[in-house]
Amino acid sequence: MAYEAVIGLECHIQLKTRTKMFCGCEVEFGRPANWNTCPVCLGLPGALPRTNITAIAYALRLGLALGCDIRHESVFARKNYFYPDMPKNYQVTQYDLPLCEHGTLPVVVEGESRTFELMRIHCEEDAGKSFHPERVGDRRISRLEFNRAGTPLLELVTEPVLRTPAECAAFLTQLRKLVRALGISDGDMEKGQLRCDANVSLRPVGQSALGVKTEIKNLNSIKGVEKGVTAEIDRQRRELESGARIVQATLLYDADHDKLAIMRTKESAHDYRYFPEPDLPVLRVTDADLDAARAALPELPWVREARFVSQYGLPPYDAAVLGDSRELADYYEACARGGDAKLASNWIMTEVLRVRNDRGWPLEKWAEQVPAPRMRAFLDKVAAKELPGPVAKQVFAWMADEAGSVDELLALHGIQVQGSAEDLRPLVLQVLDENPGPVAQYLAGKTITIGYLTGAVMKKSGGQAVPQVVQQLLAEELARRG
Amino acid sequence: MSRAPNETWKLGAAALAARVRDGRVSVTDAVESGWVGPASMWEHDVNAVAHHDAEVRREAAAGASGQGPLAGVPVLVKDNLCTVEYPTTCASRILAGYRAPYDATVIRRLREAGAVIVGKGNMDEFAMGSSNEYSAYGPTRNPFDLSRVPGGSSGGPAAAVAYGLVPVALGSDTGGSVRQPASFCGVYGLKPTYGRLSRYGLVAFGSSLDQVGIFARHARDVAVTYAVLAGEDGYDATTRLGPAPDVSTFAAGVKGLRFGWPANLWAQGVDAAIVAALERSAIALERAGAVRVVLDFLPGTYGVAAYYLVATAEASSNLARFDGVRYGFRHEEAADVRAMYTRTRSEGFGPEVQRRILLGTYALSSGYYDAYYLKAQRARTRIRREFQSAFAQCDFMLLPAAPSLAFKVGEKTDDPLAMYLSDVFTIGANLAGIPGLTVPAGRTSENLPVGVQMLGPEDSEPNLLRAARALEVGGDVALLSTDEDPEFVWPTKR
Numbered sequence: 024m025a026y027e028a029v030i031g032l033e034c035h036i037q038l039k040t041r042t043k044m045f046c047g048c049e050v051e052f053g054r055p056a057n058w059n060t061c062p063v064c065l066g067l068p069g070a071l072p073r074t075n076i077t078a079i080a081y082a083l084r085l086g087l088a089l090g091c092d093i094r095h096e097s098v099f100a101r102k103n104y105f106y107p108d109m110p111k112n113y114q115v116t117q118y119d120l121p122l123c124e125h126g127t128l129p130v131v132v133e134g135e136s137r138t139f140e141l142m143r144i145h146c147e148e149d150a151g152k153s154f155h156p157e158r159v160g161d162r163r164i165s166r167l168e169f170n171r172a173g174t175p176l177l178e179l180v181t182e183p184v185l186r187t188p189a190e191c192a193a194f195l196t197q198l199r200k201l202v203r204a205l206g207i208s209d210g211d212m213e214k215g216q217l218r219c220d221a222n223v224s225l226r227p228v229g230q231s232a233l234g235v236k237t238e239i240k241n242l243n244s245i246k247g248v249e250k251g252v253t254a255e256i257d258r259q260r261r262e263l264e265s266g267a268r269i270v271q272a273t274l275l276y277d278a279d280h281d282k283l284a285i286m287r288t289k290e291s292a293h294d295y296r297y298f299p300e301p302d303l304p305v306l307r308v309t310d311a312d313l314d315a316a317r318a319a320l321p322e323l324p325w326v327r328e329a330r331f332v333s334q335y336g337l338p339p340y341d342a343a344v345l346g347d348s349r350e351l352a353d354y355y356e357a358c359a360r361g362g363d364a365k366l367a368s369n370w371i372m373t374e375v376l377r378v379r380n381d382r383g384w385p386l387e388k389w390a391e392q393v394p395a396p397r398m399r400a401f402l403d404k405v406a407a408k409e410l411p412g413p414v415a416k417q418v419f420a421w422m423a424d425e426a427g428s429v430d431e432l433l434a435l436h437g438i439q440v441q442g443s444a445e446d447l448r449p450l451v452l453q454v455l456d457e458n459p460g461p462v463a464q465y466l467a468g469k470t471i472t473i474g475y476l477t478g479a480v481m482k483k484s485g486g487q488a489v490p491q492v493v494q495q496l497l498a499e500e501l502a503r504r505g
Numbered sequence: 506m507s508r509a510p511n512e513t514w515k516l517g518a519a520a521l522a523a524r525v526r527d528g529r530v531s532v533t534d535a536v537e538s539g540w541v542g543p544a545s546m547w548e549h550d551v552n553a554v555a556h557h558d559a560e561v562r563r564e565a566a567a568g569a570s571g572q573g574p575l576a577g578v579p580v581l582v583k584d585n586l587c588t589v590e591y592p593t594t595c596a597s598r599i600l601a602g603y604r605a606p607y608d609a610t611v612i613r614r615l616r617e618a619g620a621v622i623v624g625k626g627n628m629d630e631f632a633m634g635s636s637n638e639y640s641a642y643g644p645t646r647n648p649f650d651l652s653r654v655p656g657g658s659s660g661g662p663a664a665a666v667a668y669g670l671v672p673v674a675l676g677s678d679t680g681g682s683v684r685q686p687a688s689f690c691g692v693y694g695l696k697p698t699y700g701r702l703s704r705y706g707l708v709a710f711g712s713s714l715d716q717v718g719i720f721a722r723h724a725r726d727v728a729v730t731y732a733v734l735a736g737e738d739g740y741d742a743t744t745r746l747g748p749a750p751d752v753s754t755f756a757a758g759v760k761g762l763r764f765g766w767p768a769n770l771w772a773q774g775v776d777a778a779i780v781a782a783l784e785r786s787a788i789a790l791e792r793a794g795a796v797r798v799v800l801d802f803l804p805g806t807y808g809v810a811a812y813y814l815v816a817t818a819e820a821s822s823n824l825a826r827f828d829g830v831r832y833g834f835r836h837e838e839a840a841d842v843r844a845m846y847t848r849t850r851s852e853g854f855g856p857e858v859q860r861r862i863l864l865g866t867y868a869l870s871s872g873y874y875d876a877y878y879l880k881a882q883r884a885r886t887r888i889r890r891e892f893q894s895a896f897a898q899c900d901f902m903l904l905p906a907a908p909s910l911a912f913k914v915g916e917k918t919d920d921p922l923a924m925y926l927s928d929v930f931t932i933g934a935n936l937a938g939i940p941g942l943t944v945p946a947g948r949t950s951e952n953l954p955v956g957v958q959m960l961g962p963e964d965s966e967p968n969l970l971r972a973a974r975a976l977e978v979g980g981d982v983a984l985l986s987t988d989e990d991p992e993f994v995w996p997t998k999r
Binding site (some may be wrong): 062065066067068069070071072073074101103105107110111112113165167294296297298301302303304 | 585586587593595600603605606607609704705706707708709711712713739740741742743818819821822825826827828830831832842846866869870871874878
């Protein structure tokens with residue numbers, strides 16, 4: 024029997040607010056253990072939460088970008104369960120009255136435009152971290168670290184509308200792009216800024232009722248989501264084909280070994296005993312709040328990419344790469360507007376991103392060293408064919424480390440670009456004189472020998488000539504001899 | 506009228522602060538007065554104090570400004586209010602030795618007003634109880650009769666004010682825990698409007714019901730302390746915005762105020778001495794110019810049920826943090842985390858606290874939530890409406906604070922339901938979020954205090970205090986605005 028997978032994703036987005044969700048502690052990384060803590064995020068007796076309005080503003084931004092229905096009065100709730108890194112043994116989250124509901128995310132999957140329906144988005148607080156177990160003498164101990172406790176999270180839940188691992192990957196890639204464009208999260212899965220759990224069930228093709236689902240946790244990269252979901256679909260298919268039943272369970276995915284392990288089954292599921300958080304008033308969102316969030320919305324990434332295609336004539340692939348982050352797209356536009364847009368795309372996609380990856384530079388660092396006007400001046404020279412390919416690459420490499428205009432860099436490094444006809448004509452004449460054979464062949468109609476002659480001129484110029492200019496001069500001079 | 510210096514301990518807070526401000530009494534003498542004079546003879550028998558430290562107290566007195574509305578006034582605060590210099594244990598083993606790294610907002614405001622915190626008051630563990638018998642530090646006794654309870658759960662602070670250790674003390678009131686012990690100990694006890702006093706630093710029991718409350722021997726002192734403490738707090742999102750009502754009018758009299766008289770409320774099951782005290786109080790209010798409005802007010806009997814569902818549900822969640830992981834008592838011999846939780850909590854919490862955690866956990870459980878918690882919330886809405894319609898007819902109402910006078914130690918500890926039912930007149934105010942004030946209303950022939958309670962709509966503290974002052978002077982309008990407080994009737998040592 025053929026089976027179809029039904030997948031729903033539950034994504035956690037760590038917001039890059041300055042302070043935590045319910046207290047004034049800073050959200051920052053790399054501090055000593057338990058440095059960024061206070062009575063509130065440590066859950067000390069008597070401490071009370073107070074809502075971070077920036078986190079709410081960010082949530083509204085995402086909700087509006089996805090076309091969600093925004094609830095004017097939503098309610099925080101306590102989710103009760105015991106875990107050592109959860110300071111209060113309950114998490115402040117939202118339950119039956121979340122901030123945002125419905126909405127859709129447009130995604131291109133394998134060249135096809137799709138929209139995936141969402142169920143809800145709400146705000147909540149993150150837990151701390153447990154490190155265990157460690158052995159101290161004959162005892163096993165766990166270390167607890169609460170710098171992360173209370174960090175603002177958005178939980179986004181999709182409807183069960185995804186069907187393939189590739190769709191999951193495309194969905195997450197697009198979501199990551201969106202949160203970055205909105206400036207609300209860095210969305211780095213490896214750093215836990217974007218986390219994903221997947222609910223997976225199988226059903227015979229053509230059946231509308233859903234099968235028994237399992238939840239996979241610990242999917243901490245987009246690749247991991249793709250592989251974890253693939254592994255679970257395969258596992259469920261094998262079970263079903265062998266006549267077994269799927270047991271509702273929570274699974275952990277081990278990316279290193281591409282293995283799934285059962286964490287708990289339905290029988291041992293938690294009863295979270297949700298109830299409205301009595302320490303916080305109803306969360307009211309006014310029309311003014313919504314207007315402010317709307318005003319803070321940038322051009323959405325999918326809108327911008329479509330514009331890159333129509334306005335700059337870029338292939339959709341280029342538009343998607345350059346649209347990956349708002350910073351990159353902004354940088355691209357600053358370099359491309361009014362110039363050779365495709366040339367700018369090529370250079371940024373290959374060379375700039377290569378520097379970023381090779382050196383581990385964030386784009387901001389690159390843009391600080393090579394601000395868009397500097398890059399644009401360079402690109403203009405390339406477009407005007409004033410820099411031959413190898414020289415252009417060399418200049419580009421210098422720009423990453425040194426200051427100065429293109430001309431200053433060339434002068435500094437003692438390079439004279441022989442770009443003009445007047446510079447090159449003597450070399451061209453010299454080569455023609457030295458190569459009577461190929462010249463004769465050319466004049467006899469074997470025009471392909473111009474390539475050889477071009478190479479000879481380039482060699483004489485020490486690679487500093489512009490090939491297109493050389494070729495043109497050769498053609499002129501050969502015509503004169505013909 | 507001047508008093509001998511050795512009678513400083515008898516002064517009310519406002520009177521004492523005035524003497525400190527003008528230099529007639531030093532802060533140290535003011536703070537030490539309850540620990541060195543006749544009042545100091547009581548503590549051994551009463552056991553009102555859970556934590557104190559003479560050296561810390563003297564240092565605090567030496568460092569105090571001697572200025573402010575509570576200049577030099579010693580204050581005992583219930584052991585569930587966080588203070589940096591004393592342990593904060595909620596009279597529970599599970600918080601043994603715990604010291605808060607921060608002061609509760611109300612503590613901070615007391616200090617800013619010139620007061621000196623002299624220690625932590627004994628209480629029922631985690632404020633769960635009506636007799637102060639459920640304490641890790643042993644029961645507190647009623648200074649008026651050491652064989653009787655002082656009421657609870659703020660029994661320690663109430664008793665300390667009654668015997669003269671301090672002129673003012675703070676408690677907390679989740680279902681009557683300030684007003685009931687005030688009536689048992691013959692002192693004033695105010696539970697303010699929900700959200701008027703910050704709960705930041707008050708160890709939570711039932712978050713939607715808890716309010717910090719004030720004990721004093723004089724109506725004036727309640728007003729002065731309320732003015733110091735009340736008001737918005739950025740650390741408590743449930744505090745009411747804007748300025749708190751002005752209670753400086755407490756001596757303005759009650760002429761023209763209408764007080765509700767819900768006589769059918771105490772038709773049965775209320776001690777005759779209390780009914781008589783209510784009648785005396787009504788006559789005194791009328792004498793001072795207030796108008797009695799007979800009310801047909803009988804809120805449904807579901808009040809106690811709704812209260813014990815909401816309070817225990819919230820408590821089951823609030824007390825989850827006491828798990829032995831980060832602070833307080835931890836059972837050290839458990840094999841794994843789950844066993845550590847179980848053994849820590851089984852040994853750290855007393856039986857009444859465990860009973861309520863279990864009740865609350867059950868009420869919130871999947872499949873029972875709608876029938877218990879949600880229904881209790883609906884009952885709560887209805888009770889709020891019943892109060893609203895009653896207050897459409899009057900400015901406040903007069904009613905018992907408790908059905909009985911102070912009962913004997915051990916009388917109700919084996920019957921939790923009887924203990925719960927003693928809250929019947931006080932829980933309504935917590936469910937509705939309205940203020941309530943217990944005022945002393947004389948003594949029985951055995952010198953046992955009798956108190957009566959007044960309830961008003963939200964933010965009616967000014968009217969409640971005007972009525973309290975009118976009753977304090979026996980309805981004699983000529984005495985309303987005198988500077989001297991009438992003499993408090995002290996307990997006598999048996």
